[in-house]
Amino acid sequence: xxxxxxxxxxxxxxxxxxxxxxxxxxxxxxxxxxxxxxxxxxxxxxxxxxxxxxxxxxxxxxxxxxxxxxxxxxxxxxxxxxxxxxxxxxxxxxxxxxxxxxxxxxxxxxxxxxxxxxxxxxxxxxxxxxxxxxxxxxxxxxxxxxxxxxxxxxxxxxxxxxxxxxxxxxxxxxxxxxxxxxxxxxx
Numbered sequence: 131x132x133x134x135x136x137x138x139x140x141x142x143x144x145x146x147x148x149x150x151x152x153x154x155x156x157x158x159x160x161x162x163x164x165x166x167x168x169x170x171x172x173x174x175x176x177x178x179x180x181x182x183x184x185x186x187x188x189x190x191x192x193x194x195x196x197x198x199x200x201x202x203x204x205x206x207x208x209x210x211x212x213x214x215x216x217x218x219x220x221x222x223x224x225x226x227x228x229x230x231x232x233x234x235x236x237x238x239x240x241x242x243x244x245x246x247x248x249x250x251x252x253x254x255x256x257x258x259x260x261x262x263x264x265x266x267x268x269x270x271x272x273x274x275x276x277x278x279x280x281x282x283x284x285x286x287x288x289x290x291x292x293x294x295x296x297x298x299x300x301x302x303x304x305x306x307x308x309x310x311x312x313x314x315x316x317x
Contacts, residue, residue, distance in 0.1 A: 135169040144174050151200050196250070196266045197278045202235060213281070216274075217294075219307030226314045231281035238275050240296055240306040242268045247299030248306060250277060254290055265299055289315045 139147075139160055146152035147160045164171045197205075206212050211230050216237040217223045227234050242248070248268055252261035266275060275296070294309040 135167050139163055139170045145200050148177055194279050197276050217309045222310040222312055224312045226316045227281045227284035228316055234279050234281055234284050236277045238296055242272045243270050245298035249297050251295045253293045
């Protein structure tokens with residue numbers, strides 16, 4: 131029989147604690163709880179195991195999509211080689227994947243006020259569909275979402291220009307930002 135917890139620490143707080151993105155009184159509160167609660171300590175151990183496995187999957191090119199800043203920080207601490215590009219609405223950013231890049235991450239800046247979720251559409255030349263991620267939850271206080279793509283996949287791409295469109299998931303689907311990545315193939 132597994133131990134139960136009457137007031138479990140949230141998964142988000144455990145992840146932040148494990149990635150050391152939480153500090154001060156919050157970290158002390160969580161740490162104190164973990165010392166006295168076997169159930170939450172076991173959940174933290176399980177998260178740590180998943181984190182190590184996730185880093186291995188990223189290195190093998192098996193992870194793509196929207197990632198959190200906490201997860202990205204954890205991957206980098208676990209030795210995953212990340213190349214990151216930041217783009218604001220209306221900007222074009224030159225980009226490339228170099229040997230050794232396990233993961234490319236594009237930080238898409240936008241104003242998410244009024245949006246509960248967003249959709250990312252990625253198109254190539256002649257509006258060729260390249261990617262689509264729908265219903266990504268966002269908070270009003272967020273200022274970016276992070277789109278991750280395996281470095282191996284990007285290295286196989288020819289030089290091309292990608293258009294990214296971020297729309298709100300709320301009724302009316304307002305465009306929150308349009309961006310361009312000017313990808314250069316690296317030999």
